Amino acid sequence: MDDLGEAASEESQRCLSLVAARATQTSIVDVLEAIRRIERGTYGICEMTGEPIDPERLRAIPWTRYSLQGQKELEKAGFGRKHALPALESAREMVLADGEEGAAEEESEKSEG
Secondary structure, three states, X not given: OHHHHHHHHHHHHHHHXXXXXXXXXXXXXXXXXXXXXXXXXXXXXXXOOOOEOOHHHHHHOOOOOOOHHHHHHHHHOOOOOOOOOOOHHHHHXXXXXXHHHHHHHHHHHHHHO
């Protein structure tokens, strides 16, 4: 019974770690894209409306691509970013897929060696 509880705890921790890693990766991409906009001279301009983004919004979300109005338009059209966490099942599938790739690499190394 203890082993089952530990396995479930480890699985939960793995899934949470994957969710956190995905969120971190998304944040890094958002920041890098903001840096590219600074380099191109388009930082602070809404990609939806072409209007300047309110400085207060930029202070709150420095990597934002949209003004408040632009974000509302996107969300109304169904294209706004979803702020929900991904399903744990999908994170678990990612672990399994990674494990399968690792097993395939190990098999390949065994057959070569």
